[in-house]
Amino acid sequence: MTKLIQPGTELNLADALPNNEIGYLGQTIQHTVAQLQAALARETDFTRDISHELRTPATVLKMVLSRLSSSQAPDEQTLTQLKQAALQMEQTINVLLALARAESMQLQPLCLLEEIEHCLVNNPRLMRQSELQLQLQVAADYRISANKNLLHILLHNIIDNALIHGSARQIEISLVGDTLTIANPMADDCPTDLLIPGVKSDTSSGIGQGLHIVNRICQRNQWQLTSRQQQNWFYLSIDF
Template identity: 40%
Template sequence: MKHKANTHISNAITKLVFAITLTLTLLYSIFVLGYSWVIEDNIFNRLVAQQASSIKHNYHMTGKIDVSDKQIYQLFKGWQQVPTEIREIVKSEPNRVEYRLADGKTYHLTRFYLGDNEYVLLADVARFEVSRDYFKGVLVWLVGFSVIACCLVALLGWRMGRKIAKPLELLAYTVKKLEKGGEAAFQQSIKHMPNNEVGQLADAIEHSFKQLNDALARERDFTKDISHEIRTPISVLQNALSLGSDSATLAEQQSDEIYFSEQAVKQMRSATQKLTQTTDVLLALARNESSIAQSVSLNRLIEDCVLNHFALNHSQKGLSLELEIDMPNDEVMIIANRNLLEILVNNLLSNVVAHASEKDVQLRISKSSIRMTNYFAHPLPLNLTSSGSKAANSTGIGQGLSLIERICTACGWTMHVEIDTEQQRFSVVINLK
């Protein structure tokens, strides 16, 4: 899966730092405004408390009850003399510090006793409130400070993000060049990686790449060796069987110490043919031949496979089958690897010869699919496409459908099976698109 770099680490870091800075500046602004209001209210409360203490002291010294500044302070004897609006506010919010009335005035109050009488002292502080007068100016300054701070921190975050992302981008670039044989450039780039987690990641990639190269080299060597070591004895065995059954006279057969009957020779021919097909499939998949595709005539390839299939044309079971081939009159051309497609069709034919319970077999070809249908008599295994899965009466190794599915996966095709238990019909469908 390819991931497109729709977002960069530097941008993500910038956005994150910007968001954190903006949040902190907003919280700081709210704190400053709230703190200024709290300080102002506490100053007014202290002034009211000092005035109340002055009234008490004057009362004890002279017996008179009076306020020093009647323009600011109002003294009421009992709650009944206090303005109704303030009484209602105190009744609903007894712990309130500041009381704002409908006429725009703002009061702070305190209660105290002189003798047995309760007095209420009100202070009109509206003229002395500075937080409201300077609120807009302070707000503008705080917003400006927040914007400047966010811009500076965002720039710092962007530079920090670029510094962090640069070695990662270099690492990604050099890793991509590995596909084109840039091992030397990759080795050189690793030397310049920072001594941190990025450098550790580069070392891990280098180690994994070396292991992968070693594994691929071993696989290539194995494929070459197994191709030679398996194909050579198979060819020798096929030639020996052909010469032994076709040219040997009766006298030579009777005088030979080792003699195979005609039936044994046929069985060995069938076994070598199956071994050849299996070898072709495994080697083709190991060499990743699916990447080498060309335009192939599906009609002609099917005809060649049917005419040249050994078991279909030379075994008793194969000769008893009546293969009905249904294909379009027009030539069906597909883009595929010819070798893998031929192996796939041959495996379909081999499965039919091995497992068909009746002579009627259908092979239908369309522009986008291949369908092989035959009848079956014995119960089918649960996981048909699993490696080693086979029916109880099968003499095979259970690799037929598994190999076909692997070929489909390698070529980008899909395979599925359809089972009609009522009519006991079994179909393998290969979708070529």
């Protein structure tokens, strides 16, 4: 009896394969098809995201460039807008390429505290803060299975969002059980859509524009992302 496999459906031959050379060949084919489907899914996501994420900075560049005159030097505000749009495009491309590469599926055991400390020390925005209250409570022996590159992108994005939208130079990072929580006071003009994981904020200058990229990385790793606002503080939690 011939079994038809619908496009996009996972190929499962385990129940139908004999325990011999033919079964081994079938398992190899099944593994290859699964790899091809995963690659196609990453390519589809990348094509969709690249057109969605780059539309805003590309529009800003076109708008600002249309105002420039060859006979007049651009003012400071125009230069700032151009630099921010170019930086946003560069960072967004790096994030989406990281998600699309097959290497992003490769996991390794990582010390969470070491990776957080690495991202804190190497965050340029954080290094420019002269007065910052940072509270870090993460067990030194807690380890997670993750892709180091994607984990760094996720942590950098969260830290940047806390610095950009916080009303005070204060960040609290804590781990309770398997849940990592990053908390900071909220500024009065903080976009409300930052409170909704996966919703993209057009007013944010962060690399993920809100929690969009953070949510994508969490989905890739099957981590649960939640956020809440309590007493004018913003809490972002990731359940590993």
